[in-house]
Amino acid sequence: xxxxxxCKINEEDYEGAxxxxxxxxxxxxxxxxxxxxxxxxxxxxDILIHCEVTRVLLLMILQPTPQRIRPEHAQTLEKYxxxxxxxxxxxxxxxxxxxxxxxxQSLVMSCQSNEIDELHALQTEIMPKLGQEQNELLNNxxxxxxKK
Numbered sequence: 001x002x003x004x005x006x007c008k009i010n011e012e013d014y015e016g017a018x019x020x021x022x023x024x025x026x027x028x029x030x031x032x033x034x035x036x037x038x039x040x041x042x043x044x045x046d047i048l049i050h051c052e053v054t055r056v057l058l059l060m061i062l063q064p065t066p067q068r069i070r071p072e073h074a075q076t077l078e079k080y081x082x083x084x085x086x087x088x089x090x091x092x093x094x095x096x097x098x099x100x101x102x103x104x105q106s107l108v109m110s111c112q113s114n115e116i117d118e119l120h121a122l123q124t125e126i127m128p129k130l131g132q133e134q135n136e137l138l139n140n141x142x143x144x145x146x147k148k
Contacts, residue, residue, distance in 0.1 A: 001021075001024040002024065004020050005017045005024065005054070006133060009058075009133060009136075009137070014061050014062050017054075018055060018058045018059070018062065018073070021051045021054055021058070022072055024047065024051050025047075025048060025051035025052065025055070028044045028048050028051065029048065031044065032044025032045070032047070032048070039094065039095065045095060048095060049096045049100075052076070052092060052095075052096065053096070053104065053130065053134055054133070054137065055073070055076055056076065056077070056080065056104050056107070056108065057134055057137040057138060057141065058137065059073055059076065060107065060108065060141045061137060063111075063144075077108060079092055080104055080105040080108040080109070100126075100129050103122060103126045106118070106122055107119070107126065110122060111145060114145060116146060119141070119142050120142065123139075123142055126138065
């Protein structure tokens with residue numbers, strides 16, 4: 001499924017990639033033994049983090065309106081709201097660590113408020129924590145917001 005998502009990203013089919021990664025994340029949660037009180041088993045943690053980070057980046061590229069966003073994608077973005085202190089947010093914070101979570105949260109907030117200078121600063125900080133494909137998505141985000 002990861003290769004399918006990568007192909008869709010390479011073809012700039014971001015909606016399709018988001019759909020595949022959302023399904024992949026649900027499957028990893030089911031098969032990884034995820035419960036409300038437990039972390040997933042082994043490799044499933046890495047899969048969940050990869051899906052979460054890539055989905056957030058894709059949502060920042062797609063910029064869905066409140067009327068067009070699917071509930072599971074809205075829930076993903078809600079985890080990164082400043083005022084949020086939900087179980088979902090605490091769970092993903094525990095999985096990915098405070099630094100990466102805070103950088104993604106700052107990225108989401110910067111995109112939502114069109115803070116271009118902040119996006120550039122965040123890009124430098126977050127790049128070492130991302131894979132090549134995710135960094136390409138991050139570059140696309142910065143380009144999109146520079147054109148606004």
